Amino acid sequence: MQVFEIIKTLSREEIRDIRIILRSDWFNYREDLQRLFDLLVRTAASTKGEWPEKAVLFKKVYADKPYDDRLFRLLGSWLTDAIENYWRWKTVEGTTVGSSVALSAQYRKKNLPAFFQKNIRQAERLLAEQPLRNADYLRQKHEVLAEQFRFEAASKRTAALQVQGMADALDHWYFAQKLRQICTALSHQNVFKTEYQFDMLAPVLIQIQQHNLLVHPAIDLYYHCYQMLSQPESDAAFIAFREKIEEHSSCFPEEELRDLYVLALNFCTRRVNEGSTTHIRAGFELYRSGFDKNVFVVDGVLSRFTYRNAAALGLLLGELDWVRAFLDTFREALEPTYRDSTYHFNLARWEYERHHYDAALVLLRHVESDDLLAALAAKTLAAKILFNIGAYDALYSHLDAMQIFLKRHKEISYHRNNYVHFIRFMRKLIGATPSQKAALRQAVLQEPQVSEKKWLLEMCA
16 A cells, blocks of 8 residues: 555654644545544554555444445545645745745735735845755745746836846856756766766856856855866865865755765775775765764664765774764664664674674674675674684684575675685685795785785785
Protein backbone atom coordinates (compact mmCIF):
# COMPACT_ATOMS: atom_id res chain seq x y z
CA MET A 1 0.00 0.00 0.00
CA GLN A 2 1.67 3.19 -1.21
CA VAL A 3 0.37 5.40 1.59
CA PHE A 4 1.96 3.16 4.24
CA GLU A 5 5.38 3.62 2.64
CA ILE A 6 4.82 7.38 2.77
CA ILE A 7 3.66 7.36 6.41
CA LYS A 8 6.79 5.46 7.50
CA THR A 9 8.86 8.49 6.42
CA LEU A 10 6.81 11.17 8.22
CA SER A 11 8.32 13.18 11.05
CA ARG A 12 6.49 13.92 14.29
CA GLU A 13 5.79 17.45 13.11
CA GLU A 14 4.31 16.19 9.84
CA ILE A 15 2.13 13.65 11.63
CA ARG A 16 0.81 16.38 13.93
CA ASP A 17 0.05 18.74 11.02
CA ILE A 18 -1.66 16.04 8.93
CA ARG A 19 -3.87 15.08 11.87
CA ILE A 20 -5.00 18.72 12.09
CA ILE A 21 -5.65 18.86 8.34
CA LEU A 22 -7.67 15.62 8.36
CA ARG A 23 -9.93 17.08 11.07
CA SER A 24 -10.69 20.12 8.90
CA ASP A 25 -13.81 19.97 6.74
CA TRP A 26 -12.05 22.15 4.19
CA PHE A 27 -9.54 19.39 3.44
CA ASN A 28 -11.39 16.24 4.50
CA TYR A 29 -14.89 15.29 5.56
CA ARG A 30 -14.38 11.53 6.09
CA GLU A 31 -13.86 10.22 9.62
CA ASP A 32 -12.70 6.85 8.25
CA LEU A 33 -9.70 8.63 6.69
CA GLN A 34 -8.75 9.99 10.10
CA ARG A 35 -9.05 6.53 11.65
CA LEU A 36 -6.96 4.93 8.89
CA PHE A 37 -4.22 7.54 9.25
CA ASP A 38 -3.97 7.11 13.04
CA LEU A 39 -4.00 3.34 12.63
CA LEU A 40 -1.20 3.35 10.02
CA VAL A 41 0.90 5.71 12.13
CA ARG A 42 0.61 3.37 15.12
CA THR A 43 1.30 0.35 12.90
CA ALA A 44 4.44 1.93 11.44
CA ALA A 45 5.75 2.67 14.93
CA SER A 46 4.87 -0.66 16.56
CA THR A 47 5.74 -3.19 13.85
CA LYS A 48 9.04 -1.70 12.65
CA GLY A 49 7.46 -0.85 9.33
CA GLU A 50 6.13 -4.34 8.51
CA TRP A 51 2.92 -4.26 6.50
CA PRO A 52 0.01 -5.98 8.33
CA GLU A 53 -2.91 -7.84 6.76
CA LYS A 54 -5.27 -5.54 4.89
CA ALA A 55 -8.33 -7.33 6.26
CA VAL A 56 -7.12 -6.73 9.83
CA LEU A 57 -6.69 -3.02 9.18
CA PHE A 58 -10.05 -2.79 7.43
CA LYS A 59 -11.78 -4.38 10.44
CA LYS A 60 -10.24 -1.79 12.75
CA VAL A 61 -11.43 1.07 10.52
CA TYR A 62 -14.92 -0.42 9.89
CA ALA A 63 -15.94 -2.59 12.78
CA ASP A 64 -19.35 -3.54 11.25
CA LYS A 65 -18.48 -3.91 7.55
CA PRO A 66 -17.25 -6.96 5.62
CA TYR A 67 -13.89 -6.50 3.94
CA ASP A 68 -14.14 -4.40 0.76
CA ASP A 69 -10.87 -4.30 -1.17
CA ARG A 70 -12.02 -1.55 -3.55
CA LEU A 71 -13.02 0.73 -0.65
CA PHE A 72 -9.77 0.01 1.16
CA ARG A 73 -7.75 0.94 -1.92
CA LEU A 74 -9.78 4.11 -2.37
CA LEU A 75 -9.11 5.09 1.24
CA GLY A 76 -5.39 4.63 0.68
CA SER A 77 -5.55 6.76 -2.46
CA TRP A 78 -7.52 9.54 -0.72
CA LEU A 79 -5.12 9.53 2.21
CA THR A 80 -2.17 9.79 -0.18
CA ASP A 81 -3.84 12.79 -1.84
CA ALA A 82 -4.33 14.46 1.56
CA ILE A 83 -0.66 14.00 2.49
CA GLU A 84 0.51 15.30 -0.90
CA ASN A 85 -1.77 18.34 -0.60
CA TYR A 86 -0.24 19.02 2.80
CA TRP A 87 3.24 18.86 1.29
CA ARG A 88 2.23 21.23 -1.52
CA TRP A 89 0.86 23.70 1.00
CA LYS A 90 3.93 23.32 3.23
CA THR A 91 6.25 23.97 0.29
CA VAL A 92 4.57 27.30 -0.46
CA GLU A 93 3.91 28.27 3.14
CA GLY A 94 7.44 27.39 4.18
CA THR A 95 8.78 29.91 1.67
CA THR A 96 7.55 33.05 3.40
CA VAL A 97 8.95 35.34 0.70
CA GLY A 98 7.09 33.34 -1.94
CA SER A 99 3.88 33.53 0.10
CA SER A 100 4.13 37.33 0.34
CA VAL A 101 4.83 37.63 -3.39
CA ALA A 102 1.87 35.37 -4.22
CA LEU A 103 -0.38 37.45 -1.95
CA SER A 104 0.90 40.64 -3.55
CA ALA A 105 -0.02 39.26 -6.97
CA GLN A 106 -3.58 38.63 -5.78
CA TYR A 107 -3.92 42.19 -4.49
CA ARG A 108 -2.50 43.53 -7.77
CA LYS A 109 -5.13 41.58 -9.73
CA LYS A 110 -7.84 42.88 -7.37
CA ASN A 111 -6.58 46.44 -7.93
CA LEU A 112 -5.92 47.08 -4.23
CA PRO A 113 -2.63 49.02 -4.34
CA ALA A 114 -2.32 49.74 -0.62
CA PHE A 115 -2.54 46.04 0.21
CA PHE A 116 -0.15 45.26 -2.65
CA GLN A 117 2.46 47.69 -1.32
CA LYS A 118 2.15 46.30 2.21
CA ASN A 119 2.80 42.72 1.10
CA ILE A 120 5.53 43.49 -1.42
CA ARG A 121 7.38 45.50 1.24
CA GLN A 122 7.02 42.53 3.58
CA ALA A 123 8.51 40.28 0.86
CA GLU A 124 11.47 42.67 0.47
CA ARG A 125 12.03 42.73 4.24
CA LEU A 126 11.84 38.95 4.59
CA LEU A 127 14.22 38.53 1.66
CA ALA A 128 16.75 40.92 3.20
CA GLU A 129 16.53 39.33 6.66
CA GLN A 130 16.87 35.68 5.64
CA PRO A 131 20.44 34.32 5.98
CA LEU A 132 20.46 32.29 2.75
CA ARG A 133 22.16 33.77 -0.29
CA ASN A 134 22.07 30.82 -2.68
CA ALA A 135 20.59 30.67 -6.18
CA ASP A 136 17.10 30.35 -4.71
CA TYR A 137 17.61 33.70 -2.98
CA LEU A 138 18.48 35.27 -6.33
CA ARG A 139 15.37 33.70 -7.87
CA GLN A 140 13.17 35.12 -5.12
CA LYS A 141 14.80 38.52 -5.57
CA HIS A 142 13.89 38.42 -9.26
CA GLU A 143 10.31 37.38 -8.45
CA VAL A 144 9.89 40.35 -6.09
CA LEU A 145 11.21 42.77 -8.70
CA ALA A 146 9.11 41.15 -11.45
CA GLU A 147 5.93 41.53 -9.37
CA GLN A 148 6.80 45.18 -8.70
CA PHE A 149 7.30 45.65 -12.44
CA ARG A 150 3.85 44.17 -13.21
CA PHE A 151 2.23 46.48 -10.67
CA GLU A 152 3.99 49.57 -12.02
CA ALA A 153 3.28 48.61 -15.64
CA ALA A 154 -0.45 48.55 -14.82
CA SER A 155 -0.57 51.65 -12.59
CA LYS A 156 2.10 53.97 -14.04
CA ARG A 157 1.51 53.82 -17.76
CA THR A 158 3.28 57.12 -18.50
CA ALA A 159 6.28 56.69 -16.18
CA ALA A 160 9.60 55.00 -16.93
CA LEU A 161 9.72 51.50 -15.46
CA GLN A 162 12.55 49.96 -13.43
CA VAL A 163 13.40 47.23 -15.92
CA GLN A 164 17.17 47.15 -15.38
CA GLY A 165 17.06 45.83 -11.82
CA MET A 166 14.68 43.04 -12.83
CA ALA A 167 16.87 42.11 -15.81
CA ASP A 168 20.04 42.08 -13.67
CA ALA A 169 18.38 39.91 -11.03
CA LEU A 170 17.36 37.40 -13.71
CA ASP A 171 20.94 37.28 -15.02
CA HIS A 172 22.38 36.74 -11.55
CA TRP A 173 19.98 33.90 -10.85
CA TYR A 174 20.75 32.30 -14.22
CA PHE A 175 24.53 32.62 -13.76
CA ALA A 176 24.41 31.00 -10.28
CA GLN A 177 22.16 28.18 -11.43
CA LYS A 178 24.18 27.62 -14.60
CA LEU A 179 27.44 27.34 -12.68
CA ARG A 180 25.85 24.94 -10.20
CA GLN A 181 24.64 22.66 -12.99
CA ILE A 182 28.02 22.78 -14.71
CA CYS A 183 29.75 21.77 -11.46
CA THR A 184 27.37 18.84 -11.09
CA ALA A 185 28.00 17.82 -14.71
CA LEU A 186 31.78 18.05 -14.31
CA SER A 187 31.62 15.87 -11.22
CA HIS A 188 29.55 13.24 -13.07
CA GLN A 189 31.87 13.52 -16.04
CA ASN A 190 34.87 12.58 -13.90
CA VAL A 191 33.08 9.58 -12.39
CA PHE A 192 31.32 8.15 -15.44
CA LYS A 193 33.97 9.05 -18.04
CA THR A 194 31.55 10.87 -20.31
CA GLU A 195 31.51 14.27 -22.00
CA TYR A 196 28.96 17.07 -21.61
CA GLN A 197 28.50 20.20 -23.70
CA PHE A 198 28.60 23.40 -21.64
CA ASP A 199 26.85 25.84 -23.93
CA MET A 200 26.94 29.49 -22.85
CA LEU A 201 29.67 28.83 -20.29
CA ALA A 202 32.23 31.16 -21.88
CA PRO A 203 29.93 34.23 -22.05
CA VAL A 204 28.73 33.56 -18.48
CA LEU A 205 32.32 33.56 -17.19
CA ILE A 206 33.05 36.76 -19.11
CA GLN A 207 29.99 38.51 -17.66
CA ILE A 208 30.91 37.43 -14.14
CA GLN A 209 34.42 38.78 -14.47
CA GLN A 210 33.50 42.01 -16.25
CA HIS A 211 30.68 42.98 -13.87
CA ASN A 212 32.28 41.86 -10.59
CA LEU A 213 29.47 39.41 -9.85
CA LEU A 214 31.55 37.43 -7.35
CA VAL A 215 30.03 39.69 -4.68
CA HIS A 216 27.05 37.30 -4.79
CA PRO A 217 27.88 34.21 -2.64
CA ALA A 218 25.89 31.87 -4.94
CA ILE A 219 27.99 32.96 -7.92
CA ASP A 220 31.27 33.27 -6.00
CA LEU A 221 31.17 29.77 -4.50
CA TYR A 222 30.17 27.92 -7.68
CA TYR A 223 32.59 29.97 -9.76
CA HIS A 224 35.46 28.72 -7.58
CA CYS A 225 33.97 25.23 -7.55
CA TYR A 226 34.05 25.29 -11.36
CA GLN A 227 37.68 26.43 -11.29
CA MET A 228 38.59 23.50 -9.01
CA LEU A 229 36.76 20.88 -11.10
CA SER A 230 38.02 22.21 -14.43
CA GLN A 231 41.64 22.36 -13.17
CA PRO A 232 42.08 19.02 -11.38
CA GLU A 233 45.85 19.50 -11.03
CA SER A 234 45.61 22.97 -9.47
CA ASP A 235 46.02 22.97 -5.71
CA ALA A 236 45.48 26.74 -5.73
CA ALA A 237 41.98 26.34 -7.20
CA PHE A 238 41.14 23.67 -4.62
CA ILE A 239 42.40 25.79 -1.72
CA ALA A 240 40.41 28.79 -2.98
CA PHE A 241 37.24 26.68 -3.14
CA ARG A 242 37.80 25.37 0.40
CA GLU A 243 38.16 28.93 1.64
CA LYS A 244 34.96 29.95 -0.13
CA ILE A 245 33.04 27.08 1.51
CA GLU A 246 34.10 28.34 4.92
CA GLU A 247 33.40 31.96 4.00
CA HIS A 248 29.90 31.37 2.62
CA SER A 249 28.73 28.30 4.57
CA SER A 250 26.08 30.25 6.48
CA CYS A 251 24.56 31.44 3.17
CA PHE A 252 23.50 27.97 1.99
CA PRO A 253 20.98 25.40 3.25
CA GLU A 254 22.37 22.18 4.72
CA GLU A 255 21.48 19.99 1.73
CA GLU A 256 23.24 22.25 -0.76
CA LEU A 257 26.21 22.78 1.56
CA ARG A 258 26.54 19.00 1.91
CA ASP A 259 26.73 18.65 -1.89
CA LEU A 260 29.51 21.24 -1.97
CA TYR A 261 31.48 19.40 0.72
CA VAL A 262 31.06 16.15 -1.23
CA LEU A 263 32.44 17.81 -4.38
CA ALA A 264 35.52 18.94 -2.45
CA LEU A 265 35.92 15.52 -0.80
CA ASN A 266 35.67 13.75 -4.16
CA PHE A 267 38.46 16.01 -5.42
CA CYS A 268 40.60 15.05 -2.40
CA THR A 269 39.89 11.34 -2.91
CA ARG A 270 40.95 11.55 -6.54
CA ARG A 271 44.21 13.28 -5.63
CA VAL A 272 44.93 10.79 -2.82
CA ASN A 273 44.38 7.91 -5.26
CA GLU A 274 46.92 9.58 -7.53
CA GLY A 275 49.47 9.49 -4.70
CA SER A 276 49.07 12.89 -3.04
CA THR A 277 49.58 12.82 0.74
CA THR A 278 48.72 16.48 1.40
CA HIS A 279 45.12 15.87 0.33
CA ILE A 280 44.68 13.29 3.11
CA ARG A 281 44.90 16.13 5.63
CA ALA A 282 42.73 18.35 3.44
CA GLY A 283 40.03 15.67 3.23
CA PHE A 284 40.11 15.13 6.98
CA GLU A 285 39.73 18.87 7.66
CA LEU A 286 36.76 18.94 5.29
CA TYR A 287 35.11 16.12 7.20
CA ARG A 288 35.83 17.80 10.53
CA SER A 289 34.43 21.12 9.31
CA GLY A 290 31.36 19.44 7.82
CA PHE A 291 30.60 17.55 11.02
CA ASP A 292 31.03 20.73 13.05
CA LYS A 293 28.34 22.28 10.82
CA ASN A 294 26.25 19.06 10.97
CA VAL A 295 25.88 18.91 7.19
CA PHE A 296 26.46 15.15 6.84
CA VAL A 297 23.55 14.06 9.04
CA VAL A 298 20.34 13.89 6.95
CA ASP A 299 17.04 13.72 8.83
CA GLY A 300 18.92 12.47 11.87
CA VAL A 301 20.71 9.70 9.92
CA LEU A 302 24.41 9.50 9.05
CA SER A 303 25.58 7.25 6.22
CA ARG A 304 27.81 4.43 7.46
CA PHE A 305 30.14 5.11 4.52
CA THR A 306 30.64 8.75 5.54
CA TYR A 307 31.18 7.59 9.14
CA ARG A 308 33.78 5.05 8.06
CA ASN A 309 35.59 7.37 5.63
CA ALA A 310 35.90 10.20 8.16
CA ALA A 311 37.22 7.83 10.82
CA ALA A 312 39.67 6.25 8.35
CA LEU A 313 41.25 9.59 7.46
CA GLY A 314 41.52 10.53 11.12
CA LEU A 315 43.25 7.23 11.94
CA LEU A 316 45.58 7.61 8.98
CA LEU A 317 46.66 11.00 10.34
CA GLY A 318 46.98 9.82 13.92
CA GLU A 319 44.05 11.96 15.13
CA LEU A 320 43.13 9.29 17.67
CA ASP A 321 41.43 11.55 20.24
CA TRP A 322 39.20 13.12 17.58
CA VAL A 323 38.30 9.74 16.09
CA ARG A 324 37.35 8.25 19.47
CA ALA A 325 35.08 11.19 20.29
CA PHE A 326 33.63 11.14 16.77
CA LEU A 327 32.78 7.43 16.88
CA ASP A 328 30.80 7.85 20.09
CA THR A 329 29.18 11.18 19.19
CA PHE A 330 27.68 9.96 15.92
CA ARG A 331 27.04 6.31 16.79
CA GLU A 332 23.31 6.84 17.38
CA ALA A 333 22.96 8.68 14.06
CA LEU A 334 23.93 5.56 12.08
CA GLU A 335 21.21 3.54 10.37
CA PRO A 336 19.84 1.12 13.01
CA THR A 337 20.41 -1.92 10.76
CA TYR A 338 24.16 -1.23 10.51
CA ARG A 339 24.72 0.76 13.70
CA ASP A 340 26.39 -1.75 16.04
CA SER A 341 28.38 -3.53 13.35
CA THR A 342 29.70 -0.26 11.88
CA TYR A 343 30.57 1.14 15.31
CA HIS A 344 32.40 -2.01 16.44
CA PHE A 345 34.40 -2.26 13.20
CA ASN A 346 35.59 1.34 13.38
CA LEU A 347 36.33 1.03 17.08
CA ALA A 348 38.37 -2.09 16.27
CA ARG A 349 40.40 -0.05 13.78
CA TRP A 350 40.94 2.57 16.47
CA GLU A 351 42.19 -0.10 18.91
CA TYR A 352 44.42 -1.51 16.17
CA GLU A 353 46.10 1.88 15.69
CA ARG A 354 46.78 1.92 19.45
CA HIS A 355 48.33 -1.58 19.12
CA HIS A 356 45.64 -3.02 21.39
CA TYR A 357 45.28 -6.11 19.22
CA ASP A 358 43.37 -8.31 21.66
CA ALA A 359 40.74 -5.61 22.17
CA ALA A 360 40.46 -5.13 18.40
CA LEU A 361 39.91 -8.87 17.82
CA VAL A 362 37.16 -8.96 20.45
CA LEU A 363 35.39 -6.04 18.75
CA LEU A 364 35.66 -7.69 15.32
CA ARG A 365 33.64 -10.65 16.62
CA HIS A 366 30.67 -8.28 16.83
CA VAL A 367 30.99 -7.21 13.20
CA GLU A 368 28.27 -8.82 11.10
CA SER A 369 27.28 -7.10 7.89
CA ASP A 370 25.35 -7.81 4.71
CA ASP A 371 27.71 -5.33 3.07
CA LEU A 372 30.28 -7.64 1.46
CA LEU A 373 32.98 -5.00 1.17
CA ALA A 374 32.56 -4.08 4.83
CA ALA A 375 32.83 -7.77 5.73
CA LEU A 376 36.02 -8.08 3.68
CA ALA A 377 37.47 -4.98 5.35
CA ALA A 378 36.84 -6.58 8.76
CA LYS A 379 38.44 -9.86 7.64
CA THR A 380 41.46 -7.97 6.30
CA LEU A 381 41.92 -6.14 9.60
CA ALA A 382 41.72 -9.45 11.48
CA ALA A 383 44.42 -10.89 9.18
CA LYS A 384 46.74 -7.96 9.91
CA ILE A 385 46.21 -8.39 13.65
CA LEU A 386 46.92 -12.14 13.54
CA PHE A 387 50.15 -11.43 11.63
CA ASN A 388 51.22 -8.71 14.07
CA ILE A 389 50.75 -10.99 17.12
CA GLY A 390 52.45 -13.92 15.39
CA ALA A 391 49.39 -16.22 15.42
CA TYR A 392 50.41 -17.82 12.12
CA ASP A 393 48.41 -21.05 12.41
CA ALA A 394 45.25 -19.05 13.03
CA LEU A 395 46.24 -16.71 10.20
CA TYR A 396 46.56 -19.58 7.68
CA SER A 397 43.05 -20.75 8.59
CA HIS A 398 41.75 -17.20 8.40
CA LEU A 399 43.23 -16.66 4.93
CA ASP A 400 41.68 -19.94 3.75
CA ALA A 401 38.30 -18.73 5.03
CA MET A 402 38.76 -15.40 3.22
CA GLN A 403 39.48 -17.23 -0.02
CA ILE A 404 36.37 -19.38 0.37
CA PHE A 405 34.36 -16.22 1.08
CA LEU A 406 35.58 -14.66 -2.18
CA LYS A 407 34.74 -17.79 -4.18
CA ARG A 408 31.28 -18.02 -2.64
CA HIS A 409 30.39 -14.41 -3.41
CA LYS A 410 30.76 -14.14 -7.18
CA GLU A 411 29.13 -10.67 -7.10
CA ILE A 412 32.38 -9.21 -5.74
CA SER A 413 33.93 -8.36 -9.07
CA TYR A 414 35.73 -5.02 -9.09
CA HIS A 415 37.49 -5.57 -5.73
CA ARG A 416 38.07 -9.32 -6.04
CA ASN A 417 41.63 -9.10 -7.39
CA ASN A 418 42.64 -6.66 -4.66
CA TYR A 419 41.80 -9.21 -1.97
CA VAL A 420 43.06 -12.22 -3.91
CA HIS A 421 46.49 -10.58 -4.22
CA PHE A 422 46.40 -9.54 -0.55
CA ILE A 423 45.83 -13.18 0.50
CA ARG A 424 48.61 -14.38 -1.83
CA PHE A 425 51.14 -11.86 -0.52
CA MET A 426 50.17 -12.53 3.11
CA ARG A 427 50.89 -16.24 2.71
CA LYS A 428 54.32 -15.48 1.27
CA LEU A 429 55.00 -12.94 4.02
CA ILE A 430 54.52 -15.46 6.83
CA GLY A 431 57.95 -16.70 7.86
CA ALA A 432 59.72 -14.96 4.94
CA THR A 433 63.49 -14.43 5.21
CA PRO A 434 64.98 -10.93 4.65
CA SER A 435 65.93 -11.81 1.04
CA GLN A 436 62.46 -13.23 0.40
CA LYS A 437 60.92 -10.05 1.86
CA ALA A 438 62.99 -7.92 -0.51
CA ALA A 439 61.72 -9.90 -3.51
CA LEU A 440 58.19 -9.80 -2.14
CA ARG A 441 58.41 -6.03 -1.71
CA GLN A 442 59.22 -5.65 -5.40
CA ALA A 443 56.29 -7.89 -6.32
CA VAL A 444 53.93 -5.79 -4.19
CA LEU A 445 55.24 -2.58 -5.73
CA GLN A 446 54.60 -3.90 -9.23
CA GLU A 447 51.07 -5.13 -8.47
CA PRO A 448 48.55 -2.34 -9.24
CA GLN A 449 45.59 -4.16 -7.63
CA VAL A 450 46.17 -5.14 -4.02
CA SER A 451 44.47 -4.21 -0.76
CA GLU A 452 46.57 -2.80 2.11
CA LYS A 453 49.49 -2.13 -0.22
CA LYS A 454 51.12 0.40 2.11
CA TRP A 455 50.93 -2.01 5.07
CA LEU A 456 52.35 -4.91 3.02
CA LEU A 457 55.29 -2.75 1.94
CA GLU A 458 55.96 -1.82 5.57
CA MET A 459 55.92 -5.49 6.59
CA CYS A 460 58.39 -6.31 3.81
CA ALA A 461 60.86 -3.63 4.88
